[in-house]
Amino acid sequence: MATDVQVPALGESITEATLGEWLKQPGDAVGRDEPIASLETDKVAVEVPSPVAGTLDEQMVAVGDTIEVGAIIARIAEGAGGKKAAPKEAAAPPPPPAAPADSAAQPLTLSPAVRRAVLEHGLDPSKIAGTGKDGRLTKDDVLAAAKAQKAEAHAPSMERAEPAPSAPAAAAPGERREERVRMTRLRQTIASRLKEAQNTAALLTTFNDVDMTEVMEARKKYKELFEKKHGIRLGFMGFFVKAACLALRDVPSVNAQIDGDEIVYHDYVDVSVAVSAPNGLVVPVIRSADQMSFAEIELAIADFGKRAKDGTLSMDEMRGGTFTVSNGGVFGSLLSTPIINPPQSAVLGMHRIEQRPVVLPDGSIAARPMMYLALSYDHRLIDGREAVTALVRMKEALEDPMRLLIDL
Incomplete structure (x- = not known):
């Protein structure tokens, strides 16, 4: 049956x-x-x-x-009535050990990213142990195998083993190669939504910089106690999400959206947090972030990050959101102009922290850990004064984190 x-x-x-x-x-x-x-x-x-x-x-x-x-x-x-795999002939020779990843005889199913990595490093995928679900190969598996092969090739040895059968020939000097890979549905959707935002919204970005000294001191002082009590590391995102919630309460239009010829204001803050996943950027939503503690926010973000990597986030967890926080600093970005996530009207871009000379109130100059902040917004709904005010509120809260605790 x-x-x-x-x-x-x-x-x-x-x-x-x-x-x-x-x-x-x-x-x-x-x-x-x-x-x-x-x-x-x-x-x-x-x-x-x-x-x-x-x-x-x-x-x-x-x-x-x-x-x-x-x-x-x-x-x-x-039961056992299904179609059986064809039995192997006793005298049939084994397949070549270095068959290309896209060969018709290759029984492995490889994702585009894994296939590309295999070809780039000239590896035999059948000889790489997979750590993905059901033993599937991941890109990290291929990169680890390539690194191990390179280390082995450079290791001194009194007796060299016979070289393994040659992998697919690498490109000859001067040879130019191309590879066409079908865009995933997720990547197509990301492209479509970003272009839609540019075509529909009147995008504008305002910038400021924030002295991260007090946030870094707070993390250093309380990180061990925080982790011991809550079981999660105290990161930067909790501070930025809390600062954003504080600013959006004072400037509600930044947390609003346009629906036809109406403006929809929200009395809650659902923060979309941009998370890197194997197939692209996803934005799971922290619901009612304005009602959450630092620990609850950090736990939610850590859970999203893990499940984004595993591919187990649900669609309901990425639906909605009234404001987005994106941290390009983890990749080394110094400054950017993020694009809003429709139908939201604003997005906060975080960037890397770097030591820069700063003139202090007493006129002295000191090196301080500084970060550029970028707030992109839909100018159809949000005026420049409102956008700048919201960003300054975030800056003030981050430079004096006590404001987050006493609700200033």
Whole structure:
């Protein structure tokens, strides 16, 4: 008896997805609720579980196909009645150990990023131990294998082992190569939304800089006690989210949005936090951040970061949001003009901290840990005075964190 596997409901307003990867191949045994395929939606990757235990009998769609909710993508033969993998001939020679990653004989399913890394480093993916789900290769696995191979090649040895069979030939000097990789649905959505923001909103960015001395002193003084009590490290984002909440309360238009010919004001602050994921940037939402403690904010951000890397964030967790905080400083950015996340009207861009000479109130000059802040906003709704006022409120709260505690 065969059971159809259908595309599950993917969330409100999402009607289709792209098949990103088959996790099981025809003939493979599968357990009930075991993932057999990964779908890419506009926001996250979603795994499709098998509704029954049995054997994957047939794949109905190919990787890269766009499929609608409810469509049949595979059939599972219950019990042992599924299609079996073809038996190997006793005298059949093993496949070449260094077959290219995209060879038709290669049984591994590699993501575009992993395939690119394999080709760049000339590695045999079948000889790399995968640490991903169900033993799948990740880009980090490939990079670690390349690093180990390089270290081994440079290590002194009295007796050198016979060289391994050659990997796919590297590009000859002067040779120019190209590779075309289909954009993921997530990347297409990011591109579309960013362009939509530029085409629709009247974008403007205002800048300021903040002396991070007091925040850094507070973290240094309390980090051990904070971690001991709450089980999480006291980071910078908690300070910035709290400072943003304080500023948005004083300047509510920065926390509002345009809906047709109306302005929607919110009496809560749902902060979208930009998090780097393997397939692009995602923005999970900290609900009612204005009502949360430092520890609750830090725990939420740490959880989002981990699950973004694992690909387990849900679409509901990325829906909504009234204001965004994006930290380009973790990648070394000194200054940028972030683009708002529609229908939101503003986004705060954080940047790297660096020692710069600063003139102090007494006229002396000292080196201080400074960070540039950028607030991009929709000028249709937010006037320059309001944007600058909100950014100054954040600067004041960060330079004197006591304001965050006594609600100033």
